[in-house]
Amino acid sequence: MAKDARVQVETAPRSDGAGKLTAHARYRPILLQVFQGVVGLGIFFLLWYLLVDCFGVWRFKQLPHLVSSVREFLSRNPTYGVSLFTAEYYRHLWASIQRVAIAFVTAVTCGTSLGIALAWNRWFRAAVFPLLELARPIPILAWIPLVITLSPSRPASVIILTFLAAFFITTLNTMLGVRSIDEVYFRAARSLGFSDFAILRHIVIPGALPHIFVGLQIAMAACWFSLVASEIVAGTAGLGYKVWEAYYYVQFDTMTIMMATLGLCGYLSSMLVRRIGKALMSWREEMLGGLS
């Protein structure tokens, strides 16, 4: 009986007379969610520890150990020279972040401009779009040899490759975004006397923004992907480069640290893009749900 009552409380949040949820009932579902999330992560780490560190099941025993990786990361004097407290760590981190930042910003600038131009002018699109469509199916990494041949230096080729990845995605999404704007807005703007520039500024850009930002999130992930790959192949420093080097010299703990750092960077950068998008598109947040 008591159990039923408890279940009832959890599923139907209690409200006071005025109809507002009591603080207790409001935070309950979120607390539960967080708790379950923590448990999930805990199970993951526990499995890692058991399968690798503790029992060394099958081939798991060859994987980097959880405990030693964490210890290495947090120690002031790490065995292989990379931890939270060493300059080496930050050197690689900065190298990678710098490259992604330059490549991403350049790609977004070029990509959105090109995408808008492609959507705006029929002839330009007819001339340029086929070229893009020919280049697009080629996987980014397949460009590596070409880019290395044509580029002035190795770090430059890493940035160029990272740029390429984001560029194609951004251009396409921007173009689709502009073309997805309902024609009725253009007609209304023309009647109201908008100049071409005014249409660009007040219709095209805000209208395409949702599409563009979806593209930007994908482009960010693509940036990290191509950064890591090109650093492995052609880099001299950076997170990707270090992952491979650590593997090569059998410094598995360092490898794990670098992988985890990559994950964190990727997550944070995507979140940053999402936040900026939300801020720029505040009008979307205000929409009443379901009312026509």
Place this chain on the structure above:
Amino acid sequence: MQGALSIRGARKVYDAKTAKVVALDSIDLDIAAGEFCAVVGPSGCGKTTLLNAIAGFDTLSRGDITLDGQSLASANASAPPDASRIVVFQNGALFPWRTVLWNVACGPIMQRRLTAVQANQQAMELLARVGLQDSANKFPGELSGGQRRRVEIVRALINEPKVLLLDEPFRALDALTKSVMQEYLIELLTYVPKTVFFITHDLEEAIFLGDKVVVFSSRPARIRQSVTIDIPKPRRHEILTSPRFLEIKAMLSGAIHEEALRAFTVGERELA
């Protein structure tokens, strides 16, 4: 008073790949300055095509449209869209990423008729007249359908168009909101008389709002019937059951029903 629209021999043919589609077949129509002309007909019959030609979004294959004697459209040529004939669209064209106030005031500012300060002031006045002064800084997405329609009509009127073109503006509203909006429109137009070209598929709405009701046939569109509504304005919803209203309705509904049936059997695509 300006805004006399004259349409002569308007004909529009689409070359849909091989089969020629005749959307309009020789339309002759005169709308006096300040007159409210309601056009009724089955969906997809060409009413919107004519509206687009007047507004400048499309051209005619043959025929002329003149506004106060000046040519708006002739064979395969059209004056570009401008503020002299503004359209209120069926599904709304308020820019969702700008506030209500910006939406209303943008026209005069873009045309450089008013400064930003003046335009905003006028916009606020007009919004107050339709009871939406508190929504000035909201986004269109936060308003209800009826509120959005009001904003859009106000946005059209602030530009002092010679002709107001409305393409089934109340179609997406529920019946209750619709009847309120109809009264609103009439009231608004008594303050600011305009020539109106109003498209609808609802006969009662057309008779209620119009000084003249024109019935379009199904594709290819011709004018089947034209009736002047002599019920005095301003009109209230009580007249919907008055004997004169029902008389006029009886005159027109036969023709409308016939056209609707013809369109139905041919399978006109519902312009949603």
Place this chain on the structure above:
Amino acid sequence: MAFEIANIDGSADNAAEPSRPRKFLLRHASFMVGSLTILLLGLAWEFARPLGLPGLSRLPAPTAIVAASAELLHSPMFWEACYKSTLRIISGFCLAQIVGIPLGFIMATNRTIFNSAFPVAESLRPIPPVAWIPISIIFWPTREASTIFIVFLGAFWIVLLNTIGGVSTIDQTYRRAALSLGSSRGHLLRYIIFPATLPTIVTGMVISMGICWEMVVAAEMIAGDTGLGYLLWQSFEISATAQVLVCMFTIGLAGFLSSAAIRKLGRLLTPWSPNE
């Protein structure tokens, strides 16, 4: 230039009624402009060296590339590479669907599992699959398995997210209609929920196929010994630049064809869905 309110097929509503040959030109204008541009670029590339154009002159001319491709098409090594890569793609792709779709369903329908698994997934997902290559090599007994694992990983995340997204956005009305018609839970899942999510799952399939090619090339270039990616890298190492370009083009073509194939498959699976 004024923004075209005109139709996508290139015919503006304002165009006058033109003569027959003119009409043909107008209708295919876009195609002609595109072809002309490509032709001009091809010519510029061909004569880049004598013309002294900066970047393109370092590359072999198109005619040399065509010659190299003819040569390559005759070599069994090339076809073996294609075969190996394709095999890996198919394996990784199918595995990703087999694991990802059911897992997506479970996560989308069970709140507890979702809350527990999502943070773990979101922590692992941002790590680029390429960074997993060393772990993959260490863990899996064969090189083939480690390559397929990378392909699988890349595709898996896309499939998972798309499936979860698809299931959670099913219109409630479908579910209610089915329940009011007397549907059981299993019946609901199989005949209502699953078909309703198919379009989104198909989208996930198309996107993940594209990712698969990226991954296979990455894995083969970095840690492979056969396959198109490996061939590409080998060609680069021996400075056979024409061959490099042929490989690039082949991989691009293969990617395009496989995406088209998946899209076709998708349309077969969802005949009710309007074509994009």
